[in-house]
Amino acid sequence: MVRNFIFFFFCLLFGNAISQVYSFRDSASNGQALYKIKEYQSALSSYEQARELQKNVKMSAAEKAKLDIELGQAAFRLKDFEKASAYFQNACQQESDPIKRSALFRNMGNTAMQQKNIDQAIEYYKEGIKLNHKDAELKYNLSQALRQKHNEGNNEIPEEKRKNKGKTDNKTESELSQKNNSEKTKSPYSFEEEQKRKILNDLLRKEAETRRRIEKKQSNPSPNSKDW
DSSP states (O other), X not given: OHHHHHHHHHHHHHHHHHHHHHHHHHHHHHHHHHHHTTXXXXXXXXXXXXXXXXXXXOOOHHHHXXXXXXXXXXXXXXTOHHHHHHHHXXXXXXXXXXXXXXXXXXXXXXXXXXXTOHHHXXXXXXXXXXXXXXXXXXXXXXXXXXXXXXXXXXXXXXXXXXXXXXXXXXXXXXXXXXXXXXXXXXXXXOHHHHHHHHHHHHHHHHHHHHHHHXXXXXXXXXXXXOOO
């Protein structure tokens, strides 16, 4: 009687374990099928159900990582980048294969870019390249992230610099205004014209002095002069 009970108990446990394994596989397979037809929300729900069942199923780290990758991909498609990032990070911690880990760093970098976290994305891409320097997509994504960071850096002007720039602009405008006013009060003649005017005045003065001397000499004739 006792033996029968023990046998029945173990059969029940074994049957329950088998049932959970099948349920897990069904949920994971459903998630994959739904993902392929772009039913991402339903796929995510199936994957999450599979992840819950996974707790009672003996699985390798690689198998757990695979499920987290699928969860992350579905969340990414739904633009739930925070959830996608968390799943990719969990997968990266469990995955030991360097090539697969480099792909995960690429996914994490892409997710960070969507979150406008360029610095974090750059670090993820760099880590991925360390693991797989032949990954052309990783290198391309890194170059794009660096370019975007450079462009944003050029567009950003610190507040203090903007204030100083405003002061400089105001000063420049003031100086220009003073310069314009000063130029208005100056003679309309250019330097060359003034030089010509000065030379002409000197000639006229000398001519006037010569004329006065002649007139004076004519009005006071020399004693030795003769009348003709």
